[in-house]
Amino acid sequence: MYFFKRLIVIVLVQLLIFSFIFTLFVFSFNQRREVSKNQSKALASVIAEQASNYFEENDNNFSSKDFFNFLDNQIGVQKLTNAFNVNPPELLAVYFRTDIMKGIVNAGTDDNLNKDDNSPFNKTNKFFFNNKYVAIKPFFIGSSDKPYGVVRIETSNIPILTEVLYNNGIFYMLLFLILNNQAFLFYLWTKKKKSLDVDTGYLKESSLGSIKIMHKLLGDVIQDHKVPGTQKNNPANVLNIDDKK
Amino acid sequence: MNFFRILFTVAIIFSFVSCERLQTKPGVDFLGPVLEVVGEEGKLGYTGKVINNSDKKLTNVLVRYIAKNKDGKIIEAITIPLIGTKGLVILKGEIVDFSFILRSETKNVFNKQLTLDYIE
Numbered sequence: 001m002y003f004f005k006r007l008i009v010i011v012l013v014q015l016l017i018f019s020f021i022f023t024l025f026v027f028s029f030n031q032r033r034e035v036s037k038n039q040s041k042a043l044a045s046v047i048a049e050q051a052s053n054y055f056e057e058n059d060n061n062f063s064s065k066d067f068f069n070f071l072d073n074q075i076g077v078q079k080l081t082n083a084f085n086v087n088p089p090e091l092l093a094v095y096f097r098t099d100i101m102k103g104i105v106n107a108g109t110d111d112n113l114n115k116d117d118n119s120p121f122n123k124t125n126k127f128f129f130n131n132k133y134v135a136i137k138p139f140f141i142g143s144s145d146k147p148y149g150v151v152r153i154e155t156s157n158i159p160i161l162t163e164v165l166y167n168n169g170i171f172y173m174l175l176f177l178i179l180n181n182q183a184f185l186f187y188l189w190t191k192k193k194k195s196l197d198v199d200t201g202y203l204k205e206s207s208l209g210s211i212k213i214m215h216k217l218l219g220d221v222i223q224d225h226k227v228p229g230t231q232k233n234n235p236a237n238v239l240n241i242d243d244k245k
Numbered sequence: 246m247n248f249f250r251i252l253f254t255v256a257i258i259f260s261f262v263s264c265e266r267l268q269t270k271p272g273v274d275f276l277g278p279v280l281e282v283v284g285e286e287g288k289l290g291y292t293g294k295v296i297n298n299s300d301k302k303l304t305n306v307l308v309r310y311i312a313k314n315k316d317g318k319i320i321e322a323i324t325i326p327l328i329g330t331k332g333l334v335i336l337k338g339e340i341v342d343f344s345f346i347l348r349s350e351t352k353n354v355f356n357k358q359l360t361l362d363y364i365e
Contacts, residue, residue, distance in 0.1 A: 065344055068280045068292045077277030077294060092278035104287045105351045
């Protein structure tokens with residue numbers, strides 16, 4: 001029961017340490033994710049601006065390949081990738097308002113073509129959290145009040161997760177060791193001295209055992225001396241110093 | 246003696262926590278985002294570029310696309326071999342374009358997954 005209680009305390013302390021490290025990890029992850037969200041929003045605005053320019057010139061002649069090349073010429077896909085570094089956007093979608101209104105495609109938007117946070121199209125749950133971020137920006141043509149379409153950018157959060165682990169893994173490990181060390185020091189600091197037993201005093205149980213053995217040996221020696229004629233029965237291979245004198 | 250035991254244990258633990266395997270190895274990657282649009286027939290079309298970031302030439306580079314419906318069932322899967330200037334061999338640093346159109350109804354596509362596969 002004593003060891004079981006100790007084991008429970010150790011497990012609880014380890015859980016406390018792990019939860020502290022996990023909180024730090026979540027904090028770092030959220031910080032990095034916010035940066036990624038802002039990048040995605042900024043990129044969606046840039047693409048929407050380019051889409052407005054493109055569709056003003058090519059209203060009736062739309063080709064995804066042409067638009068992609070247009071973006072490549074205007075911004076440069078290589079620059080886009082380098083700007084995001086860790087988690088570049090996976091999917092860049094351009095949907096027209098007419099297609100969304102007809103129900104041909106679901107863009108994850110509300111009636112005003114703004115992002116609908118509750119739409120299942122904007123979520124992908126994996127590893128117990130929503131690991132997809134979607135930035136949606138409507139774009140306009142000319143002086144029209146209604147948007148011509150939307151730009152939708154999907155970014156995965158998984159690369160951020162691995163990046164935070166990759167960069168801070170050693171730090172978390174060191175923290176784990178240091179916190180364990182601190183917990184052990186705390187245990188030593190608060191450890192109570194055992195109350196002294198009246199019969200044994202300051203002697204430990206192990207010392208008592210050896211003293212008992214010594215006591216038994218001494219008792220045997222005394223007993224041997226008490227028995228008469230013991231000296232005469234000395235075996236031949238035992239040297240007696242008194243005899244030499 | 247105990248000190249060396251602890252040191253040895255810590256060294257073993259640290260060797261496992263190096264997190265090197267979390268770092269992505271150079272290979273083929275999508276160059277920028279893949280563009281998705283709804284085509285004239287109301288079908289989803291994809292356009293993108295792939296770059297060989299490794300220091301070797303790669304063969305049989307494939308773009309794999311999986312579309313799932315709202316129940317999580319696969320409704321369409323497409324595999325496209327990438328063809329570079331030397332055929333199926335993609336040279337070091339080479340950029341290859343790809344594009345394809347889905348056959349499934351756009352409104353049924355709920356989840357999309359694009360991956361790259363290759364042989365060194």
